[in-house]
Amino acid sequence: MLFYSFFKTLIGHQVTVELKNDLAITGVLTSVDQFLNIKLDDIRVVDDAKYPHMMAVKNCFIRGSVVRYVQLPASAVDTALLQDAARREAQQPTTGGAHSISR
Amino acid sequence: MSGSFFGFDTTLPPLNPDQFAGLSGNHNVNGQQDETEDEELERKIKAFTLDSGENFEVFDYERNFDLGNQLEESGDDLNDETFGVSVDVGKDFDFIESTTKIADTIQKEEEIYIGRRESSTSENENNNRMPYAALWSNNSDAIANGKGNQANDIAPGVPPLPEPPISPSIWGFHPSNRKDALAQEIPSISGSFENSQRYTPPPPPTSPPPGFGPPSHSTARTPMSLEQIEAQLHRQAGIPEKRMLSLAEVEAALLGINGRQPHPMYPATEAIFREQKNVSYLEKEAALREQEALIERERKRRDKQRKLSEMSRYNGLMTQSDKDYINRIQISQLVTDDPYADDFYYQVYTAIRTRQSQPQMSAFSPQAGGTGFMGHERGRHRSRGSESGLQKMQQQVLRIVNDARRKPKMTQLSLEGALGKIALNSVRNPRQLLQVSSKNNDNHNHSGSSNNGSVHHHHQKVPSISSHGITDHRKVLRSIENVYTAVLSLEELKRNQPQRIYTDYERESYEKWKEEYAELAKTMWEELRVTEAIGVSYPHPLISILSISKGKKVIPRVMRHCNAEQILLLITMLVANFESLDVCKGAIWGPQGGVGPIMLEEVELFMNTVVPPLLQFVAEAQLRIVTRLFGLFVERNNIVWVARSKVGLAFLTMFLSRAEILKQGGGSIQGLPQPEERELIQWQELYNHLFCTLQNHFLSLFPPFLVGIDDMYVWQFLAAMAVGASTEQQHILVTEVRERVLDTVVQASRMSADKASHKIANVNLFLNALGLDASQLKI
Numbered sequence: 001m002l003f004y005s006f007f008k009t010l011i012g013h014q015v016t017v018e019l020k021n022d023l024a025i026t027g028v029l030t031s032v033d034q035f036l037n038i039k040l041d042d043i044r045v046v047d048d049a050k051y052p053h054m055m056a057v058k059n060c061f062i063r064g065s066v067v068r069y070v071q072l073p074a075s076a077v078d079t080a081l082l083q084d085a086a087r088r089e090a091q092q093p094t095t096g097g098a099h100s101i102s103r
Numbered sequence: 104m105s106g107s108f109f110g111f112d113t114t115l116p117p118l119n120p121d122q123f124a125g126l127s128g129n130h131n132v133n134g135q136q137d138e139t140e141d142e143e144l145e146r147k148i149k150a151f152t153l154d155s156g157e158n159f160e161v162f163d164y165e166r167n168f169d170l171g172n173q174l175e176e177s178g179d180d181l182n183d184e185t186f187g188v189s190v191d192v193g194k195d196f197d198f199i200e201s202t203t204k205i206a207d208t209i210q211k212e213e214e215i216y217i218g219r220r221e222s223s224t225s226e227n228e229n230n231n232r233m234p235y236a237a238l239w240s241n242n243s244d245a246i247a248n249g250k251g252n253q254a255n256d257i258a259p260g261v262p263p264l265p266e267p268p269i270s271p272s273i274w275g276f277h278p279s280n281r282k283d284a285l286a287q288e289i290p291s292i293s294g295s296f297e298n299s300q301r302y303t304p305p306p307p308p309t310s311p312p313p314g315f316g317p318p319s320h321s322t323a324r325t326p327m328s329l330e331q332i333e334a335q336l337h338r339q340a341g342i343p344e345k346r347m348l349s350l351a352e353v354e355a356a357l358l359g360i361n362g363r364q365p366h367p368m369y370p371a372t373e374a375i376f377r378e379q380k381n382v383s384y385l386e387k388e389a390a391l392r393e394q395e396a397l398i399e400r401e402r403k404r405r406d407k408q409r410k411l412s413e414m415s416r417y418n419g420l421m422t423q424s425d426k427d428y429i430n431r432i433q434i435s436q437l438v439t440d441d442p443y444a445d446d447f448y449y450q451v452y453t454a455i456r457t458r459q460s461q462p463q464m465s466a467f468s469p470q471a472g473g474t475g476f477m478g479h480e481r482g483r484h485r486s487r488g489s490e491s492g493l494q495k496m497q498q499q500v501l502r503i504v505n506d507a508r509r510k511p512k513m514t515q516l517s518l519e520g521a522l523g524k525i526a527l528n529s530v531r532n533p534r535q536l537l538q539v540s541s542k543n544n545d546n547h548n549h550s551g552s553s554n555n556g557s558v559h560h561h562h563q564k565v566p567s568i569s570s571h572g573i574t575d576h577r578k579v580l581r582s583i584e585n586v587y588t589a590v591l592s593l594e595e596l597k598r599n600q601p602q603r604i605y606t607d608y609e610r611e612s613y614e615k616w617k618e619e620y621a622e623l624a625k626t627m628w629e630e631l632r633v634t635e636a637i638g639v640s641y642p643h644p645l646i647s648i649l650s651i652s653k654g655k656k657v658i659p660r661v662m663r664h665c666n667a668e669q670i671l672l673l674i675t676m677l678v679a680n681f682e683s684l685d686v687c688k689g690a691i692w693g694p695q696g697g698v699g700p701i702m703l704e705e706v707e708l709f710m711n712t713v714v715p716p717l718l719q720f721v722a723e724a725q726l727r728i729v730t731r732l733f734g735l736f737v738e739r740n741n742i743v744w745v746a747r748s749k750v751g752l753a754f755l756t757m758f759l760s761r762a763e764i765l766k767q768g769g770g771s772i773q774g775l776p777q778p779e780e781r782e783l784i785q786w787q788e789l790y791n792h793l794f795c796t797l798q799n800h801f802l803s804l805f806p807p808f809l810v811g812i813d814d815m816y817v818w819q820f821l822a823a824m825a826v827g828a829s830t831e832q833q834h835i836l837v838t839e840v841r842e843r844v845l846d847t848v849v850q851a852s853r854m855s856a857d858k859a860s861h862k863i864a865n866v867n868l869f870l871n872a873l874g875l876d877a878s879q880l881k882i
Contacts, residue, residue, distance in 0.1 A: 001445045001446065002447075002448060004446075005445070005446045005447065005448040005449040005450075006448050006449070008446075008449045009448065009449050009452045009453065040603075050602055057394070078448075078452055078455070080656065081448060081452060081455075084446060084447070084451075084591055085447045085448035085451075086589055087584070087588065087591060088443075088447045088591060089447075091588060091591075092445075
């Protein structure tokens with residue numbers, strides 16, 4: 001849930017989402033859900049000469065599973081807090097996976 | 104019928120639709136009303152004839168029947184625009200209904216008139232009369248019908264006449280012409296034409312041009328045949344006869360009055376008509392455009408409607424309980440009994456960010472730790488209206504949470520008889536893509552030494568026999584993490600601190616909270632291992648923690664939960680083991696060794712995280728404590744060496760300046776007693792000792808000139824030294840650093856204004872402490 005929680009704080013910020021098909025879309029993050037599906041607004045494709053068909057697209061919904069990277073605005077990330085959140089997540093007994101690894 | 108009208112119009116310019124529209128208004132009235140209205144019509148007709156005259160150009164053609172071939176066809180260029188090819192022309196042009204009703208009447212009039220004229224007047228006059236009738240009838244169909252009528256009507260009263268020369272032209276010409284026009288131009292309304300065609304006599308088979316009935320043929324037509332047609336027409340149309348008669352009478356009377364007037368007016372009327380025609384075209388076009396826009400709008404609306412209706416096919420597929428079920432599935436993924444546990448980052452982040460704008464943050468209220476679901480912050484700001492719905496949902500959510508809690512967490516489910524296992528993955532329990540076996544890892548790490556691992560805690564299992572550095576480093580990291588864990592719990596407890604303690608229950612819960620808090624604080628303190636005796640392990644556990652950047656970062660947070668005694672203990676330990684601190688031993692400026700950028704970062708981090716809380720503590724300490732710490736610092740460390748590090752010098756400055764403040768009575772502001780004489784003497788001894796130690800080394804405290812490090816901290820230290828120094832000591836100080844002072848001033852003179860002023864200010868820190876200033880220096 002950490003990533004969901006994290007991405008929620010980025011709503012309203014400009015991010016660049018790199019997809020697994022090498023398409024990179026820059027836009028304002030409008031919404032994200034627990035599957036990390038992403039909604040972007042005012043989008044612009046990074047290499048728009050290569051993807052002319054994306055020129056007319058103004059906003060989009062990206063399925064979380066096709067995302068390779070998300071480039072974040074550094075100013076909107078509180079790394080110390082993120083570390084704390086990661087620690088809390090690791091402590092939680094419910095997060096079976098991470099827990100069993102750490103112990 | 105309108106078709107016939109259009110056909111007529113297209114070929115005959117003067118009879119423009121506008122006129123017809125106006126006329127049709129009259130006809131409408133008459134056609135729909137009963138006989139009482141007829142008189143009015145009469146009046147209007149009269150007025151019109153007076154205005155425009157009867158002689159219309161149209162009838163010039165008709166007069167010379169042969170000219171039918173030469174009929175001007177070019178006038179219909181704009182017909183498409185005017186009437187639209189396929190568009191619905193609208194009610195304005197719908198004369199069919201009204202005209203059909205009235206047409207026959209007019210035809211009758213015509214016939215009567217013709218009959219009369221035949222007997223008494225010349226052909227010319229007849230011609231004049233004809234256009235008039237045509238005008239009124241508005242369409243050739245009517246005229247065509249009228250032809251039949253003529254015979255019909257006239258037959259009883261007037262003796263049957265030989266076909267007048269004009270009428271055949273009219274009858275023969277118009278219907279056929281109309282048909283052509285129709286076929287070419289207005290196919291869309293052909294439906295109405297088909298209707299009207301029934302009324303029209305078929306063009307004579309022998310007529311050479313299809314559009315025009317030659318006069319020779321018209322003569323061949325017998326009144327009888329027309330009569331029959333007319334009769335048939337009447338039967339079909341079922342138009343009452345009485346109206347016609349009345350109109351016929353009116354017409355006759357009219358003729359009597361106006362019959363011959365039109366001739367002189369003829370040219371003028373033509374001009375007027377042309378003008379009117381132009382105007383009417385423009386008007387029609389505007390109207391058409393408007394209509395097109397309307398149609399477009401209507402089309403869009405219909406499209407939308409269609410889409411909606413298409414979607415509405417799925418309306419009601421799910422019942423409300425179905426929807427609730429789905430909602431519950433979705434929400435149960437997001438639901439949590441502690442938003443801080445699952446949504447920590449978001450909650451704290453938004454709290455921090457919004458705290459800047461609004462001081463009181465709801466997330467930090469004691470209720471925030473209660474039941475909620477993710478994004479409840481947003482939910483809270485919703486309007487009152489959705490509040491009850493939200494509550495309902497939260498109740499539901501609470502139930503789900505409780506259910507989930509009751510059930511043990513399963514990651515897999517094996518059904519009886521099933522070959523495989525069903526994985527129960529969820530957002531919080533995702534499918535593990537990496538399978539790291541911790542067992543193998545451990546075995547690999549302390550191969551051959553598993554015998555002594557049993558005593559240790561799991562994460563401290565790594566024995567000290569295998570490589571010391573790594574295991575110690577791991578231990579340190581683990582203890583730092585433990586400190587963090589404790590700190591996080593403490594911070595959470597602090598957030599949930601009960602604020603009102605009035606009732607017994609509240610007091611009880613507060614006591615419980617205090618207990619819990621104290622317990623956790625103790626755990627944290629133990630994890631920090633400050634109290635561990637010096638010399639048992641090297642370096643001291645606290646120093647090890649402080650040697651790692653995240654260990655440095657946790658210090659200010661730890662301090663918040665420490666009491667003064669603990670802080671003193673911590674600072675004592677730090678001072679006593681200062682030499683082994685990474686930011687001290689790794690960041691010594693010397694003639695041979697530099698300091699790497701990574702270490703410089705560490706130094707900065709230490710200065711920004713560890714030093715401020717310590718400085719705060721020292722700034723409130725009594726001279727006795729300062730002297731003790733200072734003594735310990737000087738005694739336990741190689742001061743000449745330590746002082747060459749930025750951190751070491753900062754500590755020295757810290758003690759020196761605090762002591763100086765206390766010496767000068769600054770402690771009274773803080774409510775501290777004036778330092779005793781004994782303490783002051785003690786301090787002076789220590790100071791002298793420090794000065795002696797550092798004598799001849801003051802210049803070496805500076806970082807190399809060329810590195811470009813801001814040497815302000817050195818000047819600060821020198822200033823702190825100078826303030827407490829005796830005159831003799833000051834002299835020594837100045838002599839030692841004189842070179843550096845001059846160098847710096849010279850360097851500053853070559854620099855840009857702001858850099859230079861910074862350099863000069865640094866130097867002045869020291870010079871001002873001696874009562875001097877850089878501007879007094881002569882270079």
